[in-house]
Amino acid sequence: MTVTGSTFTNNSSGGDTAGMAIGNAGTLTITQSLFVGNSAGVGGLNAGALRNDSSGTLTLVESTVRNTAGPPAGIYNEGAATILRSTLNNNAGAIVSAGGAVSIANSTLTENGGLIGRAGGVTNVSGA
Numbered sequence: 001m002t003v004t005g006s007t008f009t010n011n012s013s014g015g016d017t018a019g020m021a022i023g024n025a026g027t028l029t030i031t032q033s034l035f036v037g038n039s040a041g042v043g044g045l046n047a048g049a050l051r052n053d054s055s056g057t058l059t060l061v062e063s064t065v066r067n068t069a070g071p072p073a074g075i076y077n078e079g080a081a082t083i084l085r086s087t088l089n090n091n092a093g094a095i096v097s098a099g100g101a102v103s104i105a106n107s108t109l110t111e112n113g114g115l116i117g118r119a120g121g122v123t124n125v126s127g128a
Helices: none
Strands: 002-004 007-009 022-024 027-031 034-036 050-052 057-061 064-066 075-077 080-084 087-089 095-105 108-110 122-127
Touching (some): 022 027, 050 057
Parallel strands (some): 022 050, 034 064, 057 080, 064 087, 075 095, 087 108, 095 122
């Protein structure tokens, strides 16, 4: 799936393993898009904007993830994620990678919070 020039605002989920604005288990490329004010449910495997499952490949290019709420982060990754020339700002946490691989280049991660014992920018629970 390809998403270009789109805005995802104030989406929410209440499930335990939910994908708030977008949940991905395939191949997803997002370019020049904005995710703002999205929130996740209470469970530990949620993300405020994007959830990339273990079978997923996510590429985020020239996009912004901002003001997401709910544990654990704006992006929750279990698969392969590449973040290029993007901004993650003021999220519960920027990225949590659990068993997946994350590559970040030419991007800005600022003012992201973190759960107790977790980094606010990138938390690599396991994986590469």
